[in-house]
Amino acid sequence: MVDYRAQFRGTPSSVREARWAIVDYARTCGFTADESFEIALGAGEALANAVEHGCQNEGSITVACTYEANLLTIEITDSGTGFDHAAFAARDRDPTANRGFGLHIMRAVMDTVTYTPPGQTITLTKHRR
Secondary structure (H helix, E strand, O other): OOOEEEEEEOOHHHHHHHHHHHHHHHHHOOOOHHHHHHHHHHHHHHHHHHHHHHHOOOOEEEEEEEEEOOEEEEEEEEOOOOOOHHHHHHOOOOOOOOOOOHHHHHHHHOOEEEEEOOOOEEEEEEEOO
């Protein structure tokens, strides 16, 4: 399978375009409609976080997708300064909050979610069933 790589502006309007590019790639790899929905949800949350927190609505986002042995790997890198994932993960969550569930959603629909220090790159993986 041919890898996919593209760069997008770090703006909210680019999230949709990048998300659908990832989903189109997943579909060419044979992912089902249900799996593609989960990929769209997980990747969309990661892209939105990259734009809002990483790029702060400026800069750029790079998306790289690979597929090998029924495993889709999605890397999303923003041009921001990164963040301390461990400190974020350790904070207390307010269950009544209206925001801040992106990482939880990503973990619920993807097989793995990892950050590469200093926190500018998130990697999502999904096995094809």
